[in-house]
Amino acid sequence: MRMREMMKRNRHSRRRFLGVLGGMLAGVVALPWTVGSAREKKMAMREADYYRPRGSDE
Amino acid sequence: MREVVCELCPRKCVIPEGGAGDCRVRVNIGGKLLASTYGRPSAMHVDPMEKKPLYHFHPGSPVFSIATAGCNLHCLNCQNWQLSQSGGEEIEKIFNADPVDLVALARDQGCESIAYTYSDPVVFYEYVYDSSILAHEAGMQNVFITAGYINTEPLRRLCKVIDATNTDLKAFDDGFYRKTTGATLQPVLDALVTFREEGVWLEVTNLLIPTLNDDLSMIRRMAKWIRSELGEGTPLHFSRFHPMYRMRNLPPTPGETLDRARQEAMDAGLKYVYIGNISGHMGNSTYCPVDGTLLIKREGFLISEYNLTSDGRCPTCNEPVPGVWQ
Numbered sequence: 001m002r003m004r005e006m007m008k009r010n011r012h013s014r015r016r017f018l019g020v021l022g023g024m025l026a027g028v029v030a031l032p033w034t035v036g037s038a039r040e041k042k043m044a045m046r047e048a049d050y051y052r053p054r055g056s057d058e
Numbered sequence: 059m060r061e062v063v064c065e066l067c068p069r070k071c072v073i074p075e076g077g078a079g080d081c082r083v084r085v086n087i088g089g090k091l092l093a094s095t096y097g098r099p100s101a102m103h104v105d106p107m108e109k110k111p112l113y114h115f116h117p118g119s120p121v122f123s124i125a126t127a128g129c130n131l132h133c134l135n136c137q138n139w140q141l142s143q144s145g146g147e148e149i150e151k152i153f154n155a156d157p158v159d160l161v162a163l164a165r166d167q168g169c170e171s172i173a174y175t176y177s178d179p180v181v182f183y184e185y186v187y188d189s190s191i192l193a194h195e196a197g198m199q200n201v202f203i204t205a206g207y208i209n210t211e212p213l214r215r216l217c218k219v220i221d222a223t224n225t226d227l228k229a230f231d232d233g234f235y236r237k238t239t240g241a242t243l244q245p246v247l248d249a250l251v252t253f254r255e256e257g258v259w260l261e262v263t264n265l266l267i268p269t270l271n272d273d274l275s276m277i278r279r280m281a282k283w284i285r286s287e288l289g290e291g292t293p294l295h296f297s298r299f300h301p302m303y304r305m306r307n308l309p310p311t312p313g314e315t316l317d318r319a320r321q322e323a324m325d326a327g328l329k330y331v332y333i334g335n336i337s338g339h340m341g342n343s344t345y346c347p348v349d350g351t352l353l354i355k356r357e358g359f360l361i362s363e364y365n366l367t368s369d370g371r372c373p374t375c376n377e378p379v380p381g382v383w384q
Contacts, residue, residue: 054061
């Protein structure tokens with residue numbers, strides 16, 4: 001009985017440990033996308049060279 | 059409502075705030091017109107120069123070829139329609155490559171030139187312009203593959219930073235242009251003359267579509283115009299049509315039609331007339347217009363024989379062959 005209880009406790013610990021580890025790995029894997037999309041926002045669109053406001057020479 | 063008028067191409071789109079031009083990629087945000095695909099190509103490949111097609115410009119060299127989404131034409135037979143008929147937000151694959159990155163990528167791939175191609179680089183004009191300046195600073199060449207539907211002022215400015223172009227002359231008929239591409243003929247003719255005046259190396263492509271633009275009398279008039287306005291040494295490529303996009307009801311161009319068109323153009327006085335999209339055809343190769351010597355033998359996009367002298371002349375009669383030879 002004691003052994004079974006102990007194993008149960010170990011199973012829960014193992015699961016918790018694996019859950020935390022999995023979460024950390026997911027965070028590391030997602031990091032390039034997070035940084036990448038932040039970089040994308042920084043790449044502003046270039047203003048066009050040939051245009052005018054409507055009505056400016058009408 | 060802060061509308062803007064785009065002045066890059068003859069469409070002169072009036073674009074409301076939040077909207078885009080006909081090309082889908084020049085957008086009005088807060089009363090400013092922005093090039094939404096600047097630094098965001100959706101296609102990047104290394105191609106042989108012959109694929110552009112450019113036969114008299116650095117033959118046999120690899121060229122780093124890019125395009126973004128969008129186009130200011132809507133050709134029913136477009137072979138790049140997934141790219142050209144999409145806006146920037148509709149494309150799944152977008153790379154990040156500002157002009158500095160672009161030049162570095164081209165150099166890393168062993169290319170000494172960059173081609174702005176596939177869709178139409180008119181619609182990513184600023185990206186082409188800025189990248190071309192940096193490419194020149196790095197000792198590279200710039201190649202502009204286009205349908206030529208652009209206003210003269212921006213084109214003249216662009217010609218200062220590009221080195222070669224293949225421009226489509228889709229038909230010598232304004233009605234064809236309106237029905238099949240949504241554009242008009244005269245601005246394309248003006249663009250061809252501008253390239254010539256500005257000293258950009260120029261080759262012309264005509265895609266022959268059965269029943270639509272394969273009339274021999276039109277081909278003759280087109281060839282005579284090219285000879286008189288652009289010069290008899292301007293290479294002309296007749297390309298074979300294949301059913302594509304919204305033009306799947308027509309058959310591929312017969313070989314005889316291409317042969318007759320080539321002969322018609324040569325009879326009109328053009329010296330270098332080629333057949334494209336048919337591998338193994340003698341029209342893929344370059345011959346001396348004086349004595350018929352085989353100068354450059356091509357099999358598809360590959361050069362199997364190169365007989366020009368180091369200064370671009372026929373080895374037997376010394377006739378100079380126009381081009382930019384390595």
